[in-house]
C-alpha cells in the first residue's frame with residue numbers, strides 16, 4: 243500500500259462523521275470511497291461539541307473500528323479537534339463557541355476513556371492549557387498533541403512544545419482574517435517550524451496559493467503535512483451539506499462556507515485533488531508530495547505507537 247495518510251477527516255462522500263445519526267453502513271461507504279480516492283489511512287476527526295456528545299460519538303466510531311475490518315484498516319484512529327480551543331471570534335472558527343472549554347485533566351481523561359486507545363491526536367489552544375498540564379498528560383499517554391484555533395504567545399507555544407506539543411493544525415486557518423502585521427499566530431508558529439510539524443489545507447481556498455507557496459518554501463520539508471479537513475461534501479459538487487448539525491454551503495468554485503459566510507467550515511476537496519493543485523499550481527514534485535502526504539504524517543503518528551497507548 244502506498245496511499246496517502248490524512249490526519250483530518252470530518253466526513254466524506256455524503257457521510258458526516260460528526261452526525262448523531264452516523265451508522266456503520268455509512269461509515270463503510272465513506273471508507274470505501276476514501277480508499278478508492280487514494281487515502282490509505284485517516285484519522286476520523288470529531289470537532290468540538292458538548293462533552294457527552296463528543297464521548298458518545300467517539301464510542302460509536304470506536305466500536306466499528308474494533309468490529310469491522312475495512313473501517314479498522316482505513317481509520318487509524320481519532321483526531322479530537324477541540325473542545326479546548328480559543329473561544330474568541332476568528333480563532334474559534336467553525337467550532338460552536340458555547341461548547342469550547344478550558345483544558346482540564348478530568349475532561350481529557352473522560353475523552354481518552356471513550357476512545358479506548360484509539361484517540362491518536364488532539365488539537366488544543368496552548369493558551370487554554372494552563373501550565374501545559376493537559377499537553378504533558380496526553381504526551382505521556384502516547385497521544386500526539388497539536389496546537390490550533392489558538393492565539394498562543396511565543397511563551398505559551400514554547401511551554402507546550404517543551405511539554406510535548408508536536409504539530410500546529412491547519413496554519414492560516416482558525417484565526418481572524420485581520421491580525422497584527424508582525425506579532426500574529428502565523429508568524430509565531432513559523433518561527434518555531436524547526437520544532438513543530440505544521441499542517442495545511444491545500445484546497446486553494448483555505449490559504450490562497452501564493453501565500454501557501456510562501457509558507458511551504460520557508461518550512462523544512464520534513465515538517466510539512468497536508469490534511470484535507472474533508473467534510474461530507476468531499477468528492478461531491480456544489481450544494482448544501484451537513485457538518486455536526488450545521489449546514490455548509492459549497493460554492494461553484496468548491497469553497498465550503500459556514501452559513502454566516504464569515505469563515506470556512508471544513509473542506510470539499512479530496513486529497514487527490516489537493517495533490518493535483520500542489521503539483522500543477524504550486525510546482526511541488528511527486529517525491530515531495532509523498533513526503534507531505536504520507537511519510538510525514540506517518541512519522542508524526544509514530545510518536546504515538548499503538549502499543550504504548552492505554
Ligand SMILES: CC(=O)N[C@@H]1[C@@H](O)[C@H](O)[C@@H](COP(=O)(O)O)O[C@@H]1O
Nearest residue numbers: 252335336415416417505506507508
Ligand atoms: C471541520 C471544520 O469545521 N473545519 C473548519 C475549517 O475549515 C476552517 O478553516 C476553520 C476556521 O475558519 P477560517 O479558516 O475561515 O478561519 O474552522 C474549522 O476548523
